[in-house]
Amino acid sequence: SDQHRGWFQTSLLTSVGSREKAPYKSLVTHGFVMDGNGIKMSKSLGNVVLPQDIVSKYGADILRLWTASVDFMGDVRISEDILKQNIESYRKIRNAFRFILGNIHDLSEDSDAQLMKIDELAITKLDDTINKATNLFDRYQFHNGMLEIVSFLTEMSSFYFDIVKDRLYTSLPKSKERISCQIVLKKICQQISKFISPVLSFTSEEVWSYLSDNSVFLSEIESLNPKLNLDIWEKVLLLRSKVNTEIEKLIENDIVKKSSQVSVDLFTNLNFFNEDELKEIFKVAEVNITMADENKVVVNKFNGIKCDRCWLYFNYIKEGEVCEKCRKVLEDI
Structure with a gap:
């Protein structure tokens, strides 16, 4: 030029x-800002997109997110359809924050617990994501950096958040297993809100107001020093995907209605998790592990009764009864 x-x-x-x-x-x-078809904006063509119109309709953060989501090294496009994609990404970010804040409201500042394995892995994934996104931001690749953040929150929502719901909703408020995932959720909220604050300024400040009396812009991203290898996270994701594929077949054939009615026989070389931990990760009624060189999954309908409180299935209770875990919780409430 x-x-x-x-x-x-x-x-x-x-x-x-x-x-x-x-x-x-x-x-x-x-580069230059073009319309959705890559044509130069012109009043005579009537294809001008005014920033103030976007802010009035969608809010400033949507416009800021669009700015950080395009590769500005060349000409960029903007239109209603393109903005809708950014709105969808924003919705994923905001929904993740909403879920977290709704589940850590009773976590005190001095709460401490030995993190469970899957929680420790979530910390490892968070630290890896922040490091990757920071490296991309340092090289002015803001669009790829924001993609890392959105992809991370999407994976957390479909995998980790889904796993820990039972602990969050049915465990005692001050139980170690519940506090363990609450600590991780808070770390995710803190680190992500700090990182995206230059882009989603208003949203980050709103989220941060529930975490601290100070401004998010006065905080710094901390090093989490994860203890586990990220390879384990990828392996368990692959295993869960295989289990879900087999469960879907049972559901399609009307053998079961949901994963909590399934028993899993797992042949694997992954010895990091025990059977109870994999039961939570797969969201099934039972897991039986057999060590093997290659991964193989066999699923069957679990013959058990649903707990009236947690809705999980067990083979030692009768209709209308609650499981041992829920019984202890109800006694201590």
Whole structure:
């Protein structure tokens, strides 16, 4: 463009010739904003998209998210359909925050617990995501950095949040297993809200107001120093996917209605989790592990009765009864 041939080139040559160095430490340039069809905006064509109209209709954070979601190194497009994609990403972010804040309201500042394995893995995944996104932001690849964040929250919602719901909803408020996942949820909320604050400024400040009396812009992203290897996270995701595929077959054939009615025989070389831990991860009634060189999943209908409180299935209770865990919780409430 004329900017590259003109001001950037002229200032560079002048500085190198007179000072033997560039006049700037780094230089980032961007393209033009086009309409949704890649056509230059013009009043005569009636395809002008005004920022103030977007802010009035959707809010400033949607416009900011769009700005951070496009590759500005070239020409970028904007339209109602493109903004709808950003709105969907924003909805995923906001829903994740809503779920977290709704489940950590009773977590005290001095709460402490030994993290369960799946919770420790979630911390590892969070730390890896923040490191990747930070590296991308440092290289001005804001669109890829925000994609990392949205992908992380999507995976958390469909996997981790789904797993810990039973602990959050049916365990004693001050139980170690509930506090364990609450600590992780709070870490996710803190780290993500800090990271996205330059982009979703108003949303981050709103979220942070439930976590601290100070502004999110006065906080810093902390190093989490995870203890576990991320490979385990990927392996358990793959295992859960295989289990879900087999469960779907049972559901399609009207053998069961949901995963909590299923017994899983798992042949695997993954010895990190025990059977009870995998039962929670797979959201099934029973898991039987047999060590093997290759992963193999066999699923069957579990012959048991549903607990009236947690809605999980057990083979030692009768109709109208609650499971042992729920019985203890009810006695202690």
